[in-house]
Amino acid sequence: MNTDIYYFSGTGNSLFVAKELQSRIPGSNIIPIASLMQKTNFASSADIIGFVFPVHALTIPIVVNKFIQKLNITNGKYVFAVATRAGSVFRGFEKIDQLLKKKKRRLSSHFILEMYHNDSRHGSEYQKYIVPSNADILALEKVVLEQLDLIKDIIITKGISREKDINYTIKTATNPVLGFLVEKIVIFSMKISEYFGGVNYFYYDEKCNSCGICERVCLSGKINIIDKKPVWQKDILCYMCFACLNFCPKAAVQIHDIPGVKSYSKENGRYPHPYATVNDISDQKRMDTLK
Numbered sequence: 001m002n003t004d005i006y007y008f009s010g011t012g013n014s015l016f017v018a019k020e021l022q023s024r025i026p027g028s029n030i031i032p033i034a035s036l037m038q039k040t041n042f043a044s045s046a047d048i049i050g051f052v053f054p055v056h057a058l059t060i061p062i063v064v065n066k067f068i069q070k071l072n073i074t075n076g077k078y079v080f081a082v083a084t085r086a087g088s089v090f091r092g093f094e095k096i097d098q099l100l101k102k103k104k105r106r107l108s109s110h111f112i113l114e115m116y117h118n119d120s121r122h123g124s125e126y127q128k129y130i131v132p133s134n135a136d137i138l139a140l141e142k143v144v145l146e147q148l149d150l151i152k153d154i155i156i157t158k159g160i161s162r163e164k165d166i167n168y169t170i171k172t173a174t175n176p177v178l179g180f181l182v183e184k185i186v187i188f189s190m191k192i193s194e195y196f197g198g199v200n201y202f203y204y205d206e207k208c209n210s211c212g213i214c215e216r217v218c219l220s221g222k223i224n225i226i227d228k229k230p231v232w233q234k235d236i237l238c239y240m241c242f243a244c245l246n247f248c249p250k251a252a253v254q255i256h257d258i259p260g261v262k263s264y265s266k267e268n269g270r271y272p273h274p275y276a277t278v279n280d281i282s283d284q285k286r287m288d289t290l291k
């Protein structure tokens with residue numbers, strides 16, 4: 001029995017989970033989605049297929065959506081998904097089921113793991129971005145590893161686990177009707193951003209020392225260093241992975257305010273990505289990591 005685990009990770013949380021799953025599931029491969037997106041056709045003939053990715057704006061990342069649409073599943077009937085998130089409600093498993101339906105498949109199992117937030121633009125009282133301490137990270141890692149031991153048993157035995165998401169800790173609004181509307185608006189905004197490519201989303205400030213790391217980690221290839229400074233190219237889709245923001249050693253990458261969302265990226269710290277190096281992230285683009 002072989003297993004293909006496709007992963008996407010902006011700051012290493014989902015990569016950590018993919019690697020830990022691989023070490024627990026005999027005969028499993030981990031395959032970076034970002035590298036496959038450079039190919040026109042790709043197929044999996046594995047018995048078990050898994051997707052591991054972060055929650056983005058209450059749903060699945062833009063690139064995971066595009067990837068599942070293009071993936072040709074030739075064999076596996078057992079498909080699972082693991083989402084890592086900071087704590088909001090997640091509506092993405094329904095979305096994956098819609099995409100899989102066209103391939104006559106559905107998710108047999110899905111799981112959510114709470115990890116640290118990598119989006120440091122927030123400053124409001126209920127969503128303020130706080131950089132976790134090493135002790136916080138170690139404590140969280142212990143919980144995640146315990147959860148993965150249970151998840152692995154379900155996957156290996158091809159068990160069914162499709163629990164409804166009721167344990168989310170971050171509310172989009174205190175009033176449920178308002179919360180419903182906010183969810184619809186956020187998911188709609190994500191779709192819009194897919195078409196516009198997040199053109200003016202980021203900028204660099206005076207702290208930039210021209211090291212080029214943002215270009216290396218940019219998973220969609222949107223950033224080019226031109227005249228020693230990063231340029232977010234208009235015609236390339238941003239995957240919203242936030243690797244450029246979090247891996248810049250000078251915290252020089254900033255997020256613009258957008259209508260309704262003020263950015264506090266200048267005031268806030270960055271996610272210290274304990275689970276990944278610059279190479280771990282940039283290697284997701286390497287074609288030679290593919291089988």
Ligand SMILES: Cc1cc2nc3c(=O)[nH]c(=O)nc-3n(C[C@H](O)[C@H](O)[C@H](O)COP(=O)(O)O)c2cc1C
Nearest residue numbers: 010011012013014054055057058085086087088118
């Ligand atoms: C653009 C963006 C949007 C996000 N939206 C959500 C969200 O709606 N809900 C949530 O719980 N976490 C959200 N997060 C946090 C990530 O899901 C979380 O930190 C994840 O573990 C990051 O995984 P990665 O390091 O593999 O990219 C968001 C992060 C980014 C960058």
Ligand code: SF4
Nearest residue numbers: 208209211212214248
């Ligand atoms: S990573 Fe930061 S310091 Fe390096 S080039 Fe990019 S913006 Fe400048």
Ligand code: SF4
Nearest residue numbers: 218238239241242244
């Ligand atoms: S521009 Fe930044 S957020 Fe967008 S894909 Fe590149 S690294 Fe990720």
